[in-house]
Amino acid sequence: MAGIAVLCEVQGGEIAKGSLGVLEEAARLGAALGEPVEAIVCGSGLDDAAMGALGGFGASKVRVADDAALASGIAQPVVDACASAQESGQYRYWLAGASIMSADAMAGLAARLGAGIVIDAVELHAEGGALVTRRSGLGDSVLAHCGFTTPVGVVVTRSNAFAATEGNGGSAPVERFSPTFKAYSQAVQLVGHEDAEDSGPDIGAAEVLVAGGRGLGDAAGFAAIEECASAFGGAVAATRAVVDAGWYPYSAQVGQTGKTVTPKLYIACGISGAIQHKVGMQGSGTIVAINKDKNAPIFDYADFGIVGDLNTIVPKLTELIKARG
Amino acid sequence: MRIAICVKEVPDPTAEKRIDAGTNRLVRSGENTLNPYDRHAIEAAVQIKEGPAPDAEITIVTVGPESANRSVDRALAQGGDQSVHIADEAAAGSDLLGTARILAAALKRGNYDLILLGQQAADSESYVMAGLVAELLELPCVTQAASIELADGAVTVKRQVETGYDTVKAATPCVVSVSDAINDPRYPPLPAIMGAKRKPHEVLSLADLGVDASTVGAAGAGTTVGGLSKPEGRGDTIVIEDDGSAADQLVAFLLEKKVVA
Structure with missing residues (x-):
């Protein structure tokens, strides 16, 4: 097992800001461990140039699963895509930020691979040649130093734990791959969506x-x-x-x-x-x-x-x- | 229709929280209670039984020491018909995946149509158990249900995601974790509390379920806790009990901090 895979989530056609922060943190970790970092993107109708820009946030390669089955934002088809990526990539660690979709997808992947999973990680450290996370516990009164005994380790980081920079403008090669989907993973169907309406006062600007x-x-x-x-x-x-x-x-x-x-x-x-x-x-x-x-x-x-x-x-x-x- | 609800006993939030320095495990002695998030899953099941599926049979499923039977009874009082309790010393120290393996083995045996969980555990704030269990059972999974409708062998769930609300549909059997906004759980009446002990309780070991003890518990954990440290705090917190002057004291504090002029 070698390398770090970062699940980068697409929201509204763009890579989620939270994913960029995790990718940059993974790049720092990868440099310390001597492991390459690859971005895994799942979606439908994805643009190669936009995905390649993840190289500017630390990815040495961007692997894209582009399939109609991944358009809905439902987690289980993403589990299949990540499992397919793992088969060819043999990654040592999987990282993702804590969106609802990413957390569900990482849970499914950990179960599929028999991999240890740490959630709510707020720091990622290289210790003794391995990843040791800091996982917040007991109402944030203690940080547990969590590592892995399994060949593959899966980490869900806390939302907003790692703020993204603007990137360095670089790009990375994009490689497309075709996941193998399981029947039960495609059984949940999206039948409706209401966009969050953005009316009312902008709470982000209020003092x-x-x-x-x-x-x-x-x-x-x-x-x-x-x-x-x-x-x-x-x-x-x-x-x-x-x-x-x-x-x-x-x-x-x-x-x-x-x-x-x-x-x-x-x-x-x-x-x-x-x-x-x-x-x-x-x-x-x-x-x-x-x-x-x-x-x-x-x-x-x-x-x-x-x-x-x-x-x-x-x-x-x-x-x-x-x-x- | 067979409904299973996975529940967990957690330390009472009013009890002092601490981690054992020798084992780095959460100390679970003292008062324990049913995970408050699980009460929403039980209420959801009871509402299904009161509505579209009057024949529903509700089974409470838990992994924990024998002493967790009090929380099992509490869950039964709120609306379960029977319980399955996996109590085995070899299960102690299970991490998320280990607990999921034990739950999945127990659930597989019951052939349930609908498996419900609360959205998270109040002690570890773990929100991934539904995803782990569903994958091990190879079943469709929906998390964060803000409403559940059951009709024609399928559930339709409204759930909040980052971009708004999704409505999703899945045929049963499936796994659903419910948001704490889905309902207001009712408190069980006294006769239900008294009657819970007399409902069928099944207590099982790992061997009964055919679970290899080396894949669960502390021995089979995929994650290790190598040490503990103190996070940076926000600094001093002032907490006062309102004696009628709390608003005045707050304004004085805000003036002193120059947050208001």
Whole structure:
């Protein structure tokens, strides 16, 4: 086994920013281990020149599986493509960023290959000639140094753990390959898609975000959040759980599948603070958490936490900020 | 219709978290509880039974020490008809793949039409078990279901992805992990809690399932934990309990930090 394969995800015809960051980190790791790094891209109607540009982010070769079966963004056909790439490439490590698709695809690949899998990796180190990851645990209070005993190791990195640069403008040779698809991998069919509408205020630009989660109780709970955000001259953000439940629009969602935000002030109201939310807002300047559960993980990474009833605290906060005008 | 729900016992979030310095494993002594994410999968199964598949038989499947039977009973109280509990000392120290191998062996034996999981485990925040188990069983897999509809031997699932919402369809048998937004799990009434112990419990060893003990547990783990270190923290956290003055204290803090003028 030799070399590092990086699954690079295509979103809206372009390589996902998260994948570029992982590819660059893999290139640093590959240099330290003396292993070449190859980018694996799965999709349909992919452009060779655009894929070759991954050479500018550290890939020595770009291997492209271009097939209608890979157009839907469903993970299982991607497992087949990665397994085909592994058959010819015999890679020692597989890396991918933690999108929903990539995480599912790496899980399937690890099971298919009997490979050890580490998820939520936040650092990649070369130690003793092998990859040793740092995997965050226990609410990010500890970093476990995880390595592999299997011939192939699979790593899913935490979203946003590795920021991408603009690249060096280089390019790499593109090689196309044809995956062998399994029947069960093609059994899940995409029957509909609603694009996330991008209406409403741009939460990425707001200096203050007041965010609501399931702790608000219901959709009506957002009225107090909106008032508070307006008092601060800021915008409203929401967690995946409340967006999925239909309480607030997708365009306001912060987290792994939503936006990544870095406001000066982030006030989390009724948000427990699961890792999928944290990765979207941990770069905020000051983090405030209001939650009735004193054990909520959000208190582990807030600067100022209030254990109490947000129904009384938030309106009072709004009045105090309004009074300061 | 046969529905299986894979559940996990996790340390109670209110208990102190620690890792054993000798073994680098999570210490699971003290109060344990049913993984809260799994309650959404159980509720989803109960709603299927109350709706399109009144004949559904719901089996709770878990891997864990014998003491995990309390969480199995908790899951049964919420809506299971019977349980399959793989309790074997050789399973201790299993990594993700090892746990998936044991679950897959137990699931294969049950010929289930629908295999449900919660979206992640609350202790390890692991979100890949559905993908691992589905691949080992060679079954279609859908994760992060925000809704499930069952009709004509197929499930239709709405799920959030990076670009919006996908609606996908898969024929049964298949594996589905559910989002914690899919439903609000109901608390079981007292008679259901009392009755859970009397439901059929099957406790199995690895040998019963034909699982080679060298492929699971600490011995068969594909990943190693070689050491632990402290991440860089955000610095000091101030946490206060609201005594009526919390909003005033927060504003004072924000003024001091010059976050508001």
